[in-house]
Amino acid sequence: MALDGLVVRALVHELACCAGGRIGKIHQPTENDIVLNIRAQGTNWRLLISASPTYPRLHLTESSYPNPQEAPMFCMLLRKHFEGAILESVEQVDSERIIRLQARQRDELGDLSVKTIVVELMGRHSNIIIVDPATGTIVDGIHHVTPAISSYRIVMPGSAYVAPPDQGKASPLAADRASFLVAADGAGARDDKSATQWLVAHYNGISPLVATEIAYRAARDQTAGASDAIAPEALWSAFDGVMADMRQHDYSPAIVATDNGKTVFSVVRLTHAAGDEQPFASVSACLESYYGDKALRDTVKQRTADLHRFLQNERSKNVKKLGKLEETLEEAKDADKYRIRGELLTASLHTLKKGDKEAVVVNYYDEDQATLAIPLDPLLTPSENAQKYFRRYNKSKTSLTAAAQQLSETHEEIRYLDTVLQQLDNAGLADIEEIRAELAEQGYVRRRAGKKDAKKQKAAKISVTRFTSSEGVAIYVGKNNTQNEYVTNRMAEANDTWLHTKDIPGSHVVIRSQSFGEPTLHEAAQLAAYFSQAKMSANVPVDYTLIRHVRKPNGAKPGYVIYDNQKTLFVTPDEQQIKTLKQETASR
Known part of the structure; x- marks a missing residue:
């Protein structure tokens, strides 16, 4: 990449369309990013300013960003000094990667107040700083720089603003x-x-x-x-x-x-x-x-790193558990062997005595009536040895039933964890808290302090992604289990078409129309394959059926459904084709 002074010059020239406009809502979707909504020349503009150490940038955007319910302190300061203000100018400092946005408004006393947002796009040293031009002091910065970090300048409230060091280059x-x-x-x-x-x-x-x-x-x-x-x-x-x-x-x-x-x-x-x-x-x-x-x-x-580690650890535990359960099942298959030994010993008690280490008896379960050598515990009586084999038989029978049930539950657990891991890979910023809340509700993680309780969380607004096919038909895609259940069980109608990758964790996709052509079906299948674990694969199998053939079993984990009367088609996800589809967020 090359976010140099020439790109910044081009951006500042482009942002002339915002000069003279009024700054509306301001929000801070992440710890590094600010979004300003500006109304200028009869048009609404959305300006993204990012002080990310990896991807610093400033540009107009058409993307939607989540607005956190609790605004960070820096965002509150921006709102205080810039919401409702007139953006007077957007200027580049020399040929540097520094941009100044100057705005004026009336403060709470009615006096004219001028403040400047200084955007420094300097790689890992990038910053967004509010400066009072009248005094040259810093109101605050999105990233603080203390004397312990830099001996050249301080970025703290009340400090004098000092520009980044001049490199002594020519213009x-x-x-x-x-x-x-x-x-x-x-x-x-x-x-x-x-x-x-x-x-x-x-x-x-x-x-x-x-x-x-x-x-x-x-x-x-x-x-x-x-x-x-x-x-x-x-x-x-x-x-x-x-x-x-x-x-x-x-x-x-x-x-x-x-x-x-x-x-x-x-x-x-x-x-x-x-x-x-x-x-x-x-x-x-x-x-x-x-x-x-x-x-x-x-x-x-970054925001889901803890969840990724936790879910991967849980998955590893369940895979190990699966191996042990399969070993238990294998051992339990020999349960009848212990019952036969117990019955043969019981029939031959009169020929045995305490202290014998082995009993050689006729196996009347064998067609040839062959003899069978049965190991004995010499410290036990013949009767006690027979009861010991019956107890092992009963234990094996019980463990066979329990292990079979646990095996099914463990397979289901791994499937669920794989699904959530896939959803984290495709999640947007707005989807993360829904996934975290679901895991808390399912008992996997603790609910964060200050977050809504489960009932309020369920009642919160659910947003799903709506694509419009080349035929103008609406296609809805769930990005997590909360959205999947809403799309499939509450939003869709009986004769809508439902799609999902076959035996592969992925999103629920619904075509909200009873009348559409092959292009729409193919595009919906593309979306199902793209928002799945098989995103990078070719010839991905995608099942499709009517919503009335899709149902959720009682007690099933979130997002899990069974279906029938399906047909299957094979598609290879094409990101460029998906990007050509109109995309927007739809809320209930």
């Missing part, structure tokens, strides 16, 4: 030919590697990706017959061509596959990349496509 947009040629010649920028390194080290806001592109263009466009070394004049020509586009705000946002198989994004046309290019109409759309799934999966993974 690429202000470069002139004469100074460029002198500096390039003095630095010895004569090949792709040295030219790339010099551009990154000398100019502010240029990433290695863009520097590589400039060096590539310079080498490509040199006069025919020139040496392999890059002439300073050729390097200037390529550099000036890129900067001319930046000055004129002529951007080419795209995601491109590189030679080593990685994907990168840039607002500069990457002619050196040999892979496929996916262009976008806006920088925000490009960043959302590039970061969206990665950032979401990373956040979900």
Whole structure:
């Protein structure tokens, strides 16, 4: 990736549409992310600001983010100073990855109040800071920096705002030919590697990706017959061509596959990349496509790490239990052997005495009436030895019944755990608490302090994902067991079509129509396969039947159903095809 100063410049230019708009609702879906709703020029915009150490970014978004019931303190401060405020300006600091959003509003006393949100997109040092421009002091930051962390600057309420350290680089947009040629010649920028390194080290806001592109263009466009070394004049020509586009705000946002198989994004046309290019109409759309799934999966993974560990441990315990139960069943199959020995000893008591270590008797259960040697405990009487074999027989019979029942329950437990693990892999931010609440209700984990009780949790609003097929038919997908049960048992009607991967943990999918064609059925099957444990497989079997043939057995775990009258089709999940379907959140 290359979130450099040039991308930030393109973003700031794009965000001019928000200038003069009124900031509406503000929420903080995660510890690193802020979402501002802005009404400007008759349009509602949603601005995502992320200080994630892994995926820092700022762009307009069309995605929906959950609004936590209890807002963090930083979010409350943002609401106090910016909700209802007019966004006066969005500016980039020099060519740095720093953006200032300045807004004004009337405070509680009716006085005009101006505050600034400083967004620093600096990798693991990224931050979102509220600054009072009148005093230059920090109101608060989404990440605090104490003297123990940094000796250069402090990010704490009441501290003076100090910008990140200046790297002493020149502005690429202000470069002139004469100074460029002198500096390039003095630095010895004569090949792709040295030219790339010099551009990154000398100019502010240029990433290695863009520097590589400039060096590539310079080498490509040199006069025919020139040496392999890059002439300073050729390097200037390529550099000036890129900067001319930046000055004129002529951007080419795209995601491109590189030679080593990685994907990168840039607002500069990457002619050196040999892979496929996916262009976008806006920088925000490009960043959302590039970061969206990665950032979401990373956040979900962090929030569900404890559940993943717990469920994996529980699954391992049940797999071990399964092995022991199968051993018990194998041993219990010999139960009749102990009954026969007891009966043969009882019939031969008159021939035995205490102290015998073995009894050789005629086995009248055998067709050939062969003799059978039965081991005895010499400390027991013959009668007590016979009773000992009868007790072993009864114990084996009992354990056979109990083990068979436990075996079935353990298989069901593993199936349930596999289902929840699959749901965690496909979960969105809004789905995590529903899964956690379900596990608490089932007795797997403790309910977190301050959370709703089970009855209130059930009464809470349930949101499911609704896709629209290419034929305009609504397809509903449950992402966890709470949603699955709602979609299948409460929302769907008797003649709606229900789909699920065959014998594979996955989502319940419902086509809410009695009239649809093969395209809709195939797309619904694609969704069932994609939101399942077989997401990365080919030729995934998907069963489909009418809702009236689907039912939940009494006492079954959440999300478990049985069905009949099904048909099966085979599909290979295609993420690109699924992304073409219109998607929205539907609440009951």
